Amino acid sequence: MHRFFKRKTPEPEEQNIGDVTVGEFDFSQLPADPGLRIPICSYNANIRDQVRRRYLQKGPCQPSSYEFPKRKFGVSQFRRFNPSWFKEFGDWLEYSIEKDAAYCLYCYLFKTTKGKQAGGETFVSEGFTNWKGKDRLYIHVGQHDSEHHKARMNCEALMNQDEHIQSILHKQSKQMRNDYRIRLNASIDCIRVLLRQGNSFRGHDETEGSLNPGNFLILLEFLGAHNKEINDVILKNAPKNCKLTSPDIQKDIVRACATETINVIIKDISNSLFSILVDESRDVSMKEQMSVVLRYVDSSGHVNERFIGIEHVTSTTALSLKAAIDKMFSKYNLSIANVRGQGFDGASNMQGKFNGLKALILKENPCAFYIHCFAHQLQLALIVVAKKNLPISNFFRIVGDVVNVVGSSCKRSDLLKEKHSDFIVEALESGEISSGRGLNQETTLQRAGDTRWGSHYNSLISLISMFSAVIDVLEVISEDDSSSPDQKTEAFNLLESILSFDFAFNLHLMKHVLGISSELSTALQKKDQDIVNAMDLVQVCKHRLQNMREDGWDSFLEKVHYFCQQHYIDCLKMDDMFTRWAPRGRPHRNPPEVTNLHHYRVDLFYGVIDMQLQELNNRFSEASTELLLCVACLCPQNSFLAFDKKKVLQLAEFYPQDFSRFDLLVLDDQLETYICDMRSNKTFQGLKGLGDLSEKLVMSKKNMVYPLVFKLLTLALILPVATATVERVFSAMRIVKDRLRNRMSDDWMNDSLIVYVEKDIFLKVDNEAIIQKFQNMKTRKEQFYFYADFNVEDAVLIFENYEEFLSASHSQESI
Structure with missing residues (x-):
């Protein structure tokens, strides 16, 4: 029940007469003494009669009379005031027995600038006492545009709750608000699906009747087609100025989703200590983006790594990155004093001793200890082995050439898959391999990359599994008349290189070495991996390499020989003298005479393993800190x-x-x-x-x-182990902002990424929280409110400062 007004008297001798409420009259609060200022006017006949009965119940007159009781001394209550005037001016006229004066209720409630009413302040505070005639009452009422009529209209509008209060503030009925809520929920549900999948929102043509309106509108149409309640209030059935489908509305809803997701993360962190993981990468539009992830322990004791945002940096200097971090911390009310760890890659702008990001943070917080990303160190160790050892470096070059030649065209890729499929069928029929769920699926050669963890190992595994198909494809290319001479020559040379014992030996050697480190790499990329386990895994990796060096030669050589026999590769006799390659006509100068056993066991097998162990010891020096x-x-x-x-x-x-x-x-x-x-x-x-x-x-x-x-x-x-979470953010960035969406703004990409990466939190965010955030972001055409009770002072302020009231109302909580 909304309280209409509580009478406030301007003079000290006048008292409150009680509360008048919309739709009800609280008669219990009226004073019993009729000597006070009496409100004769009311807002319907029933209430007016009940007011009079309250004041006339002790007197001799009948309740329906328009006269007042006599005073104790027999003197008439009325002097020269004619009670019949109440019938003519009863909608606004009031009379005070004590003062023998008349007042105007409307002008009292909604008086404007002093002196504007007819008679000045006479009918408001001083009281009208000139009883020579009622002409002055007509003068006070005035024409249709008088101040009295304006006050009357304001009072009537304030009393008409259903048609005026809600109409002025919102212009909406209960049904309209319900339709708006259904429409908004439908838009949020469609956006939830698109955000979870990282899909685009808009289409090429979003006009009515378009065949390509975009994913958002198509999903909304689909949702309406399967729900009549939704279909009745969306798209064509929605008001033209409140469809909730415009790009701005979509971005606002995405912003609300991202904000609520981040709020859950920040609330989970609270005042806890945390570590910061940072890395930068370019997006598809060649903008440098810095990703920030926080590692902390929640209230259940579980380690979490949460993505809190991506920031566009115009420069990758340490000062620029530090400024971007400070800006993000200020935005989410985080303190650099709570940082207890830093996790970056090995770039100079990150781990520089004097001017790197690590050093800048340590100047502010000496307890923010830096840990070089373990997975990045492991990848660097593998790359060094591949580059420092000449035979191994040449081996990876040949592998890269094979991948490029075989997969350079769709025709060759299809041919490779066809050959591999035939090989699988033949092997299944002969019983060499078994079938089962997830086994022997269609695959292709994978390309190795220095910055992709585990890519070298996956590339070698795919080459071994498809070796027969690769040989067949190279033979087809070298014999195909449609191929150019250069292509034939390249295919022939590659075929000659991979069908050698040297290539088969290096292929299996690096497959075994990288297989041991691949398990470590996979373990290091777990979000909940702790630093002690990571150190133990490094030690396990070293121990396995050492065991392979000491006891793994015989079993390894047997696998190489078996592979050569499968693919008709000539096996070398280990006791024969090793023949080194030399340019024609130029013999080696004092070449050392070694056997094949010495070359493959000492120079390659032991040499590669020793180099790998040495790099692991050098790279993971933190294990001894x-x-x-x-x-x-x-x-x-x-x-x-x-x-x-x-x-x-x-x-x-x-x-x-x-x-x-x-x-x-x-x-x-x-x-x-x-x-x-x-x-x-x-x-x-x-x-x-x-x-x-x-x-x-x-x-x-x-x-x-x-x-x-x-x-x-x-x-x-909270000491960081690896920046795998940051790398996953960059992978997600390439999904959210792809070649077709390369004009996406930084804010929209950041909001979409937060929801896409932290979808497990986003799934727990309720639609009501998103609606509330969306409504509070800016003034909407439709808005929900909880209204407090209004007294007369509030009502006057509303009508005198209407625009300011609306502005203040929109900043309050909605729903």
Whole structure:
């Protein structure tokens, strides 16, 4: 129930007469003493009679009389005022018995500038007492444009709630609001589908009757065709100025979706400590984009890496990147003081010792320790092996040429697939391979790339699996009359190169070496991978390479020989002398005489493995740093075998902002109880890493028993391992902003990427939250409100400052 007004008297001697409400009259609040200023006018006959009955119930007159009771001394209540005037001017006239004066209710409620009403302030505050005639009452009423009539119209409009209050503020009925909500929900649902899939919104021609209106309009039509309630309020059935399908509306809804998704992430981070992962890459329109990911531990003890945005940077200098990070942190109310780790690649603008992004952040926060991306280091180690060893470098060149020649045209690719399919069918019939779900599917050769993790290994695997088909295709090219002489020559040379024992040996050698590191690369790219497990995986990789060097030669050589026999490649005798290649007519100068066994086992097999081990040791130097050695003491494996109290205390000293001297003393005592509890509690046995330990502590509420130990564990978990999440963002960027959408603005791309990458959070965001955010972004043609009760002062302010009131209302919460 909306309160209409609460009478406010301008003079001290006058008192409130109570509340008048829209649709109801609260008679219980009226004063019983008729000596006060009496409201004779009301807003319908029933209420007017009830008002009079309230004041006349103690007097001798009948309730329907228009006279007032006598005073105690028998003096008439009325002097020269004629009560019959109430019948003629009863819609506005009021009379005060105490003052013997008449007042105008309308002008009192909605008085404007002083002196505008007829008679000045007479009918408002002073009271009209000139009873010579009623002509002055007519003068006060005036013509149709008088101030009295304006006040009357305002009062009538204020009283007519259904037709005026809502009409002035919104121009909409309950049904219109319901239709608007259905229409808006339908648009949001269609946009949800497009955002989850990273699809485009608009079409080439969005006019009515177009056959290519775009994905958004097609989805909306489809939704309406399967739901009559939606179909009745969308597109052709919607108001022309409120269809909710324009590009601006689409962008606003996407912005609302992204904002609500980010709000969930920021709320989840709260005041927790976190690490920052940053990388930059170019999009399809050749703009340099910087992606930012935060790594933190949530309230359940689980490690999360969340993408919070992409920022266009005009320069990739460290200062530009730092400014972009500060801008993003300010936007989301994040503090650089809460950063406890940095994860970048090996570029100089990132990890430069003096002017790199790492150094700039460390100047502000010395506890933001830098960890070079483990997966990037592993890829660099593989590239170095491929480039430093001449036979291996030449081998990868031949592999690249084979991929280029065989896959250079659609005709050759189709021929390759056809040959491979025939080989699969033949192998299945002979029983060499077995069939099953996911086995022997259609595939093609994969190209290796220095910046793509694991691409070298995948390229070699595809070449081995399709080796027979590749040979057949090269033979067809070299013998095809339609091929040019250059193409024939190239195919013939490649065919001669790959059908050699040297190529088969290098192919299997690099396949085995890269296979060991590929498992490490895959493990490092997990979001919840902790730094201790990553270090252990590196050690496992080194251990496997060392075992391969010591005990793997015989089994490896057997596999090479078997492969050569399958593809009719001549196998070399290991006891024969190795013949080195030399230009014709120019013999080697003092060539060393070695056997084939020495060359392939020592120069290649041992040489490649040793070089790989050396690069891993050089690249993963962080594994020997003091910080990570201390972190390793928290590892729960083998019943906390690696626990070392001194190193754990030393780890706390690395974070002076989080552990005071008093905390260190408390931690010293707390660690004794903690390790006894962990080793004796069966719940904490068999844990594999810091992540498992963190979740178990939260689940058993031990994190509140050992808060300082849990804080140390959190700091260890947020240390970044790899920037795989950032790389996935760039992969998603190429889906969201492709060649056909290369004019997409930075803001729209950022909003779309946030929802696409963090779709697991977006799925939990309710439509009501999106609607509320969408409505509050700007003034809409349709708007929802909760109305507070209005008193007379509010009503006057509404009518005197209508535009300011609307502006303030639109900034309030809607829905």
